[in-house]
Amino acid sequence: MSILAAESENPLLPPVGEIIIGLIAFAIVLLVFFKFVAPRFEQVFRARREAIEGGIERAEAMQAEAKAALEQYRAQLAEARTEAAQIRDQARAEGQQILEELRTQAQEESARIVARGEEQLAASRQQVLNELRTHIGTLAVDLAGRVVGESLDDEARRRGTVDRFLDQLEGMADGRAGATVPEGSR
Amino acid sequence: MTSSAQTLGTVLAVESGGGDGFQAPGLGEFYPETVAEFSLLGVDFAITRITIILWIATALMLAFVIAASRKPQIVPGKLQFVGESGYSLVRDGIARDVVGPKGIPFAPFLAALFFFILFNNFMAIVPFAQISPMSKFAFPLVLAGICWVLYIYIGIREQGAGKYFKDILFLPGVPKPMYILVTPIEILQNFVVRPFTLAVRLFANMFAGHMLLVVFSLGAVYLFQVGNYSVVFGPISALMAIVMTFFELLVIFLQAYVFTVLMGTYLNGSIEAEH
Numbered sequence: 001m002s003i004l005a006a007e008s009e010n011p012l013l014p015p016v017g018e019i020i021i022g023l024i025a026f027a028i029v030l031l032v033f034f035k036f037v038a039p040r041f042e043q044v045f046r047a048r049r050e051a052i053e054g055g056i057e058r059a060e061a062m063q064a065e066a067k068a069a070l071e072q073y074r075a076q077l078a079e080a081r082t083e084a085a086q087i088r089d090q091a092r093a094e095g096q097q098i099l100e101e102l103r104t105q106a107q108e109e110s111a112r113i114v115a116r117g118e119e120q121l122a123a124s125r126q127q128v129l130n131e132l133r134t135h136i137g138t139l140a141v142d143l144a145g146r147v148v149g150e151s152l153d154d155e156a157r158r159r160g161t162v163d164r165f166l167d168q169l170e171g172m173a174d175g176r177a178g179a180t181v182p183e184g185s186r
Numbered sequence: 187m188t189s190s191a192q193t194l195g196t197v198l199a200v201e202s203g204g205g206d207g208f209q210a211p212g213l214g215e216f217y218p219e220t221v222a223e224f225s226l227l228g229v230d231f232a233i234t235r236i237t238i239i240l241w242i243a244t245a246l247m248l249a250f251v252i253a254a255s256r257k258p259q260i261v262p263g264k265l266q267f268v269g270e271s272g273y274s275l276v277r278d279g280i281a282r283d284v285v286g287p288k289g290i291p292f293a294p295f296l297a298a299l300f301f302f303i304l305f306n307n308f309m310a311i312v313p314f315a316q317i318s319p320m321s322k323f324a325f326p327l328v329l330a331g332i333c334w335v336l337y338i339y340i341g342i343r344e345q346g347a348g349k350y351f352k353d354i355l356f357l358p359g360v361p362k363p364m365y366i367l368v369t370p371i372e373i374l375q376n377f378v379v380r381p382f383t384l385a386v387r388l389f390a391n392m393f394a395g396h397m398l399l400v401v402f403s404l405g406a407v408y409l410f411q412v413g414n415y416s417v418v419f420g421p422i423s424a425l426m427a428i429v430m431t432f433f434e435l436l437v438i439f440l441q442a443y444v445f446t447v448l449m450g451t452y453l454n455g456s457i458e459a460e461h
Contacts, residue, residue: 012323012386016230032251
């Protein structure tokens with residue numbers, strides 16, 4: 001009977017076959033743990049740690065980025081403001097310049113107009129003077145001829161001559177001033 | 187037929203045979219009939235139901251850990267969480283905290299040890315198996331032997347053969363005359379007592395646990411059978427069997443943990459020169 005046979009065995013003296021079976025079983029377990037289970041768990045532990053630390057890092061990076069963006073935005077705003085001010089100043093300066101230019105131009109224009117007027121005036125005066133000179137010359141010669149040609153007997157004659165001369169002068173002046181008045185009619 | 191069932195048969199036969207009182211289960215419990223027997227290279231292999239239980243427990247354990255770690259997610263599922271908790275218990279609780287800062291590489295070994303013992307021990311209270319392969323001395327002995335080789339090898343590798351053995355032979359910080367006393371103890375302690383206690387502790391716990399369960403279970407059956415006033419004590423025996431089953435559950439976990447923790451402290455002693 002197997003039980004009786006077993007009773008004689010010492011439980012602290014195991015058969016070699018059992019030891020080998022135990023060795024094989026545990027060797028397989030070790031292999032699986034070293035090759036499969038442990039690497040995967042270690043990997044997931046690492047991934048988890050990285051996920052936590054990475055999350056914090058990412059948040060910090062994001063904050064820094066946001067800060068940088070704000071700085072940039074502020075810088076751009078300030079830049080835009082100064083630019084606007086510059087443009088305004090420039091425009092004002094340009095306006096001033098244009099005004100100045102216009103003013104000098106106008107002054108020049110008026111000066112030129114005045115100068116031309118004066119020139120014309122001087123020219124027409126010269127013309128009148130020239131004309132008068134020639135007329136006065138001829139008139140003086142004419143008058144002198146008449147004075148010399150007619151004997152100056154009496155006062156009356158003299159007066160008549162002078163009157164006629166003056167009339168003639170007057171008529172000349174009239175004829176010159178208004179062409180509508182025909183010569184010799186009065 | 188299991189050996190317990192055989193004993194049960196003897197217990198039941200008591201009544202009809204008008205026999206000689208309660209036949210307590212004996213060592214026969216741990217030597218069930220061989221299912222298959224063969225000889226390989228001069229070594230006899232006797233495959234018994236305990237061997238088969240060992241393979242089943244090991245296969246279940248491997249299936250569980252592989253399933254738990256097959257597709258590890260950062261946010262674990264239920265199965266992965268259970269597997270991870272067990273692995274972390276050994277990795278952080280023993281490899282890192284007991285072995286020390288250099289201990290993490292030993293985590294797979296310690297975890298294999300822990301899971302292997304735990305699942306095999308658990309067979310002690312699984313219905314129809316109801317015996318732990320660890321109650322066969324061969325299996326704890328194999329584990330203790332591997333641990334023995336490993337912690338001596340690690341000691342030599344980490345400290346150098348000279349320093350490792352010198353520290354064991356002449357414990358630092360002990361007055362010289364005391365070496366007469368301390369050195370033999372240390373040699374015995376490191377090379378004999380440690381592996382032997384490691385193996386015997388696990389073996390004896392599972393062995394005794396199984397014997398307790400069998401005695402109380404068969405006792406209950408016997409007391410119900412015998413009649414007379416014994417019927418009164420039958421339920422008490424049955425209740426004890428149930429209570430002892432829960433106690434066994436505690437022992438199953440505790441022995442697996444203790445074995446692994448002790449191996450952790452031995453490894454710690456091998457890695458760190460300080461005793």
